[in-house]
Amino acid sequence: MKALHFGAGNIGRGFIGKLLADAGIELVFADVNQVVLDALNARHAYPVHVVGEQAKVETVTGVSAVNSTSDAIVTLIAEVDLVTTAVGPQILERIAGSVAQGLAKRSDNGNTRPLNIIACENMVRGTSQLKQHVMKALPDAYHAWVDAHVGFVDSAVDRIVPPSDAGSHDPLEVTVETFSEWIVDQTQFKGDRPDIPGMELTDNLMAFVERKLFTLNTGHAITAYLGQRAGHATIRDAILDPRIRTVVQGAMQESGAVLIQRYGFEADKHAAYIQKILTRFENPYLKDDVERVGRQPLRKLSAGDRLIKPLQGTLEYNLPHENLVQGIAAAMHYRSEADPQALELATLIAQKGPQAALAEIAGLAADSEVVASVVSAYDAMA
Ligand SMILES: NC(=O)C1=CN([C@@H]2O[C@H](COP(=O)(O)OP(=O)(O)OC[C@H]3O[C@@H](n4cnc5c(N)ncnc54)[C@H](O)[C@@H]3O)[C@@H](O)[C@H]2O)C=CC1
Ligand SMILES: O=P(O)(O)OC[C@H]1O[C@](O)(CO)[C@@H](O)[C@@H]1O
Structure with missing residues (x-):
């Protein structure tokens, strides 16, 4: 399974990206921060400091990155099985255009494997809002195809991840609390629901x-x-x-x-x-x-x-x-x-x-x- 995650920031690296990579999913981050992109592509790994009574450092491995404004995004959306975001509510509209282009290409390529998209932002039904932006950017001719093959899955995401200690010079290091909760709306998936330890399903998301x-x-x-x-x-x-x-x-x-x-x-x-x-x-x-x-x-x-x-x-x-x-x-x-x-x-x-x-x-x-x-x-x- 392959996933594209928008936003290699605190929640992206420290929570959602980590869960995906830990589940054995091939993960590509999309971001606009060149320092972070270069470091991810040079090392393909980064440390997560899980702090609490029993602190530990866990290493996320097997990841790569692309610039979110590049054409690579369109190609990736045409082929991956899962897209997630943790970019901030105000950025969803900005990424919608390339998501729409990727979906059009996916349809043109005849790729009918189900794709699920999950926005992991602090907002009520953020994925549904992303869907509205995507549909606005997508020619009408593709709407029925997207409705048939793409699941827009809302979620609630809870883990406190402040920027890592100012003393660190590693742009990829991230410090997270022990607690975490990622709950997704099981009714909105297309195809089989992915089995990702740490992702909980509910039919009562609101x-x-x-x-x-x-x-x-x-x-x-x-x-x-x-x-x-x-x-x-x-x-x-x-x-x-x-x-x-x-x-x-x-x-x-x-x-x-x-x-x-x-x-x-x-x-x-x-x-x-x-x-x-x-x-x-x-x-x-x-x-x-x-x-x-x-x-x-x-x-x-x-x-x-x-x-x-x-x-x-x-x-x-x-x-x-x-x-x-x-x-x-x-x-x-x-x-x-x-x-x-x-x-x-x-x-x-x-x-x-x-x-x-x-x-x-x-x-x-x-x-x-x-x-x-x-x-x-x-x-x-x-
Ligand atoms: N940090 C936290 O504890 C939590 C944050 N959240 C939510 O997660 C989202 C992200 O928050 P943080 O990770 O804290 O922010 P952050 O600022 O650490 O990360 C956001 C990332 O998105 C990137 N970005 C900006 N524009 C982009 C674009 N056009 N394409 C791709 N990437 C782009 C930034 O370069 C940055 O790496 C927000 O909606 C926030 O409310 C939710 C729960 C916990
Ligand atoms: O990310 P926002 O919506 O600006 O708000 C910050 C909040 O998000 C969190 O980072 C995670 O839920 C909280 O720590 C804080 O309440």
């Missing part, structure tokens, strides 16, 4: 996507935003601050109450899930900067993402949300000179004021009670 995104990612983002306000550099330092921990735990519980209502999770199991996540944030073996976890605040404050969607859920079920409100207010204060979205956020707030800016970014009614609560928390934090 529950798992929302459980992960609106618990871990909700709590993580709020830890980052409150952490920056309090002057903490890392997620560990922030979550060990008792005032921050109280709000983060409260926000995960508020979001959890929505998930329990919506999906029927058992309350005690969900409480244990939250506690486990808090210990993952505390991981003493990972150095995870608040800027990494807080990156791209406009995306994180958008309507379907980890802060606003749980808040909307509390409104839908008439549930408490004071800690989510604190987290959203802190997100509006997030600043980073290196992050274009943080700069845009600051400009929007300066130009329109916090009420109109939040309404626009989050898709909330400017005159709603909940926007007034966030603005009042935002002002109190200023």
